[in-house]
Each structure stands twice: as structure tokens, then as C-alpha cells.
Amino acid sequence: MSEITREQVEHLAGLARIALTPDEIDKLTGELGHIVDSIAKVTEAVSADVPATSHPIPLANVFRDDVVGETLTQEQALRGAPEHDGTRFKVSAILGEEQ
Amino acid sequence: MSDDLIHLSAADLSAKLASGEVSAVEATKGHLDRIAGVDGDVHAFLHVNAAALETAASIDARRAAGDELGPLAGVPIAIKDVLCTIDMPSTSGSKILEGWVPPYDATVVAKLRAAGLVPLGKTNMDEFAMGSSTEFSAFGPTHNPWNLDRIPGGSGGGSAAAVAAFEAPLALGSDTGGSIRQPGAVTGTVGVKPTYGSVSRYGAIALASSLDQVGPVSRTVLDAGLLHDVIKGHDKRDSTSLADEWPSFADAARRGLAPGSLHGVKVGIVKELNGDGFQSGVKQRFSEAVALLTGAGAEIVEVSAPSFEYAISAYYLILPAEASSNLAKFDSVRFGLRVNPEGAARSSRSWRPLASRASAPRSSAGSSSAPTR
Known part of the structure; x- marks a missing residue:
């Protein structure tokens, strides 16, 4: 079993800015542990004769010339914003806050 | 009409x-x-x-x-x-x-x-x-x-x-x-x-x-x-x-739709999927579907996909990794709800509620939704 602890889940929730109840912390501790256990299971399948595979579909990077294509207008881009000043998104301050 | x-x-x-x-x-x-x-x-x-x-x-x-x-x-x-x-x-x-x-x-x-x-x-x-x-x-x-x-x-x-x-x-x-x-x-x-x-x-x-x-x-x-x-x-x-x-x-x-249209078609049945965990009736219907294919002229062969055993584990790694990256855009900057719940003690920043949290009452069982995870 993995060693995910309640304290780690509380710390992660703080980083993600998600408020959790104690019950949720218990449940997520188990669930995140299961995800970590999955790493061990997949590692079993790794052997030297299996090349690293990012995707089974034959894809290569797609490039194009750096020219302006079809774009949204400023008005269209801002239409769904919670707050804006007409030309820019307004966001909550993240620097200089009270500690 | x-x-x-x-x-x-x-x-x-x-x-x-x-x-x-x-x-x-x-x-x-x-x-x-x-x-x-x-x-x-x-x-x-x-x-x-x-x-x-x-x-x-x-x-x-x-x-x-x-x-x-x-x-x-x-x-x-x-x-x-x-x-x-x-x-x-x-x-x-x-x-x-x-x-x-x-x-x-x-x-x-x-x-x-x-x-x-x-x-x-x-x-x-x-x-x-x-x-x-x-x-x-x-x-x-x-x-x-x-x-x-x-x-x-x-x-x-x-x-x-x-x-x-x-x-x-x-x-x-x-x-x-x-x-x-x-x-x-x-x-x-x-x-x-x-x-x-x-x-x-x-x-x-x-x-x-x-x-x-x-x-x-x-x-x-x-x-x-x-x-x-x-x-x-x-x-x-x-x-x-x-x-x-x-x-x-x-x-x-x-x-x-043409009769016998599956003549010459080979259909593989993955043997690793023939395990436990099916509700009663599911396998019976599956067998009936196989019989329909045979009747339409298909040749049925058993195939093996040994790495299926790892599929769920791989999915449990790929999906959360990609989903957390994709959901990060709902950071309340360009999209998303801005909420400042009372008693957000850790900081004055807006706490980012996942939908299930912004929505109505959660079950008392404390079931956490997958996006929260």
C-alpha cells in the first residue's frame, strides 16, 4: 500500500484551494493511495524490450508559419470573463496579500 | 404524426x-x-x-x-x-x-x-x-x-x-x-x-x-x-x-445489411475479457451476439491482449495527470466562478470551488467527486 497521509492530502487541498471536510480527507487519502498504487502495477509491465510510448497514434509535431490567423476580437475574448476593464481580464490579487 | x-x-x-x-x-x-x-x-x-x-x-x-x-x-x-x-x-x-x-x-x-x-x-x-x-x-x-x-x-x-x-x-x-x-x-x-x-x-x-x-x-x-x-x-x-x-x-x-455480408470477416474475441464480474445475463447476451455474427458468416477467433491487465492502472495514472492539467484553466482568472467563502483562513485569495462544491448540498456520506480528487 502507498504511504499517502491525511496531512499530505490537507496540504494538497490547500495548494489547490479546495476546502475539504474531514470525511472527504479520509476518503481522498484512500483514493489518492490507490492512484499511487497504480504506478507500482504499471511498473510491473515495464521491461527493457518495451520502448517508451507516449501514444500509439503516429503523430508528429505540427508547425505553421508565425502569421496571424483567424482570431477572436477583444470583445469576443472578454465576453465570458467574470470581470474585465474593457480591454483586459481583471483577476484577484495574488501578491502582497496579508499572511 | x-x-x-x-x-x-x-x-x-x-x-x-x-x-x-x-x-x-x-x-x-x-x-x-x-x-x-x-x-x-x-x-x-x-x-x-x-x-x-x-x-x-x-x-x-x-x-x-x-x-x-x-x-x-x-x-x-x-x-x-x-x-x-x-x-x-x-x-x-x-x-x-x-x-x-x-x-x-x-x-x-x-x-x-x-x-x-x-x-x-x-x-x-x-x-x-x-x-x-x-x-x-x-x-x-x-x-x-x-x-x-x-x-x-x-x-x-x-x-x-x-x-x-x-x-x-x-x-x-x-x-x-x-x-x-x-x-x-x-x-x-x-x-x-x-x-x-x-x-x-x-x-x-x-x-x-x-x-x-x-x-x-x-x-x-x-x-x-x-x-x-x-x-x-x-x-x-x-x-x-x-x-x-x-x-x-x-x-x-x-x-x-446484405445477407451473408460478413463472409470472409474475422472477428476476434479477447479472452482476457472473459473474467469474473459480469452481472447475470450479460455473458448470455454476449454469446447471442457472437452467434448472430457467426450466422451472418463471420469467422470467430480467440485473441489475447495480455496487457489488458494493466489498462485500468494505466488509466488511473494518465487520466488524473491530464485532467488536473486541463482543469487548471478553471482557475477563476479567465473562466470560472469566484468565491470568497467565510472563514477562508489561509489567505485572502479566492478559494476555487469545484462545481460539486459550489452546487447544492453534498451528501453526508462525504462522497468526494472525481474532479475534486
Whole structure:
């Protein structure tokens, strides 16, 4: 079993800015542990004769010339914003806050 | 009249539209009436398109003017709420995006419009497509039309239930780890996850980008083929879109209707899937389906896919990694809800609520939703 602890889940929730109840912390501790256990299971399948595979579909990077294509207008881009000043998104301050 | 109309397959409806026996307005009206009649119980739709009849009238006008129209022109369709629509809210089943109307159409939606299909509305889904039951939509669950006490599968339970309940002849879904196919199985409809890269993901609100694929939901295989023929193809806006030419699946479905059409076709049955954990009756139906294929001339062979054993574990790594990266965009900066709950002791920053949290009462069992995880 993995060693995910309640304290780690509380710390992660703080980083993600998600408020959790104690019950949720218990449940997520188990669930995140299961995800970590999955790493061990997949590692079993790794052997030297299996090349690293990012995707089974034959894809290569797609490039194009750096020219302006079809774009949204400023008005269209801002239409769904919670707050804006007409030309820019307004966001909550993240620097200089009270500690 | 409209009661008969809603029971037609998309292929049969399109033949009546082409011959002039039925108008797009009549077909659309019939389905809107059905939605009004049953969706209070089924709850397949999050939003019904107020402009549907207007769109249908414009298709009728084009047909009357002699315009060349695609085979599905005038056929109504339901669209999973994971897909961006410029004229309807697109929430991905989340309160974070409640009321958000995107500034552009997903490529598949643009293709539907260009082909003359009539969008009926947006269908319910598990929040951000994470779930297998459509119980975890922030807007309440969808019910299985065959038995309202049962789930319709998920995450695309809304699209599957809409088609099963004759609220729409066709729907679009999206499938990352079964979200089209499993609701198809649970509602007795046809759901296909197309080959990755064959259908554009542009404008599909991403869950796990290396697995997501948009695909058709219908009541017949031919209809799924007709819809796939509309939405397939390369899109320069999706960098994982393949440049290949795809054969017509509708043509293949028609050929499949001929007796003995499966002579010379070999069908593999994966032996690793023959394990425990099936409800009674499932294996029996599976065997019956195999017998039907044999009767149609197919040769059945057993194949082995030993790495299937690792599939769920790999999925549990790929999906959360990609989903957490994709959901990071809902950081309340450009999109999303801003909430400052009382007692946010750690900082004065806005706490970012996941949808299930911004929505109504959580169960006391403390079930945490997949997006929170």
C-alpha cells in the first residue's frame, strides 16, 4: 500500500484551494493511495524490450508559419470573463496579500 | 404524426425530409414536444435550443430553393454539454461554467451546422466528463428512460438517454474511458468511440487530451455511420488530428445489411475479457451476439491482449495527470466562478470551488467527486 497521509492530502487541498471536510480527507487519502498504487502495477509491465510510448497514434509535431490567423476580437475574448476593464481580464490579487 | 416522426431512425427521417413528405420544422417540433413531455422525468437536457425551429425553417427554405443539402440536413440532434456552442451555454456539467456561452463553436458543432443538422440543445453529463453514471452532474442526475430508477451510464448519460427516450434521433458524445460506449450499452443505443485523431477535439472541453474523442450516439448502426461521416476529418485547429482519409462508415453499414455480408470477416474475441464480474445475463447476451455474427458468416477467433491487465492502472495514472492539467484553466482568472467563502483562513485569495462544491448540498456520506480528487 502507498504511504499517502491525511496531512499530505490537507496540504494538497490547500495548494489547490479546495476546502475539504474531514470525511472527504479520509476518503481522498484512500483514493489518492490507490492512484499511487497504480504506478507500482504499471511498473510491473515495464521491461527493457518495451520502448517508451507516449501514444500509439503516429503523430508528429505540427508547425505553421508565425502569421496571424483567424482570431477572436477583444470583445469576443472578454465576453465570458467574470470581470474585465474593457480591454483586459481583471483577476484577484495574488501578491502582497496579508499572511 | 409527430409521434411517428420521433420513432424514425435518422436515415429514414432524412429520406422523408428529402422527398418532402416531412419538413425540418415538423421533425424539430415533434422532438421539442417530446422533450417537453418526458424530459422532466429523464433530465437528459441541460439546455433546450430556443432557436431550433428557426434553424429548421431555414433548412426547409434552402431545400425549397433547391440548395444542395447533405444527407442529414433537417435532422435534429442533441449535443453533449462538453462541446462548445456559440449560441448556447456550455458547462461540461459544472457550476464553475454555469451560464458560460463560448465565443466559438467546436469544430464538430460547426460541421453539424454546415451539414444542416438542427441542434435541439445540450445534454447532461458527469461534471467535466468524470464519471460513469451521470449522477455527478452539478445540475442533477439523468435517469435511464427504460427505468427511471436506474442510471443511464456516463459520463454522456444525457446524450444516450435523449436518444433512447426518442427526444432526439442522434446525439454527439465524447469518450475518454467509455463515456460514449458505456451509456450506449446501458441505454440500448449505439455509441461509438471513433479512432483517436479521426474527429476534431477543437472546442471539446478537455478531460484527458490524449484519450478524448468525440463520437456519434444513435439508435441504429447506419445512423452512427451517417453522423460519423459528418463529423470526421482533419482539422488544422487540433494538432492531434490525423490527415488520413476515412472511408464512409454509412456505406459500410449499408453493405452490412446484405445477407451473408460478413463472409470472409474475422472477428476476434479477447479472452482476457472473459473474467469474473459480469452481472447475470450479460455473458448470455454476449454469446447471442457472437452467434448472430457467426450466422451472418463471420469467422470467430480467440485473441489475447495480455496487457489488458494493466489498462485500468494505466488509466488511473494518465487520466488524473491530464485532467488536473486541463482543469487548471478553471482557475477563476479567465473562466470560472469566484468565491470568497467565510472563514477562508489561509489567505485572502479566492478559494476555487469545484462545481460539486459550489452546487447544492453534498451528501453526508462525504462522497468526494472525481474532479475534486
